[in-house]
Amino acid sequence: MKKLLAATLVLSALSFEAGAVAPDLLTNGDFSSFHTASQGGKTNFGIPDSWVGITGQIDNATVYNGAMLFATSGPRNPNYDRFYIYQSFVAPTAGSYLLTFDYLLRNVSSGTGYNGAKIYLDNMYGSAPGVTPVVVPNTVFSRTYSDEYQAILRSGLTPNVWHLGQSVNLTLSAGTHTLYLSSGGMDMSFSSAAVMFDNVSVRALTPAVPEPASAALMLAGLGLLGGIAGQRRVR
Secondary structure (H helix, E strand, O other), X not given: OHHHHHHHXXXXXXXXXXXXXXXXXXXXXXXXXXXXXXXXXXXXXXXXXOOEOOOOOOOOEEEEOOEEEEEOOOOXXXXXXXXXXXXXXXXXXXXEEEEEEEEEEEOHHHOOOOOEEEEEEOOOOOOOOOOOOOXXXXXXXXXXXXXXXXXXXXXOOOOOOEEEEEEEEEEEOOEEEEEEEEOOOOOOOOOOOEEEEEEEEEEEOOOOOOOHHHHHHHHHHHHHHHHHHHHHHHO
């Protein structure tokens, strides 16, 4: 009975740690929280909470069907078009982190080839040539309309489908970082292409340190097993 109890204690502690998941460092990565805002007499019903970049009515960027949508159709207007949103987060320690997300590229054959689903970290745009210092965009993920179109033509990829559970390993320093979600830039006015993002998260990959309660539980189980082994040797 003591042996069974000890084994149960150890397994309980181990299963607790195995099931532990590092907290998500982003807020509202599933875009389930959003609000309305007006600008120029129009209303955008899908301004994503916790993300920066959209403050009022935007023609091409909104929360749509529970995901973040960047549409690239219609005339380009610098006051009413946005092609990225961003959010800052804090990495508590230096180390490995995992960025996960879903994305959809819609009607890619009508879009400008170099645009598409793009994710940047900390730096988004490079400065002009010859300007010092030159800031290099830190692109951590890119899937252009051209990439998607070629996969449809050559590999038989079904068009207009979500790419689920994408992941990118990030090596981060401790401190504040900024993640940008983008459609890359402006398309031609007749384009019906669009980019969507959903379920975006950043989590630490460093091994979890056992919680005090679970560590104590494990030690108690191991101690009990040691006591049982000692009793057997005495016999």
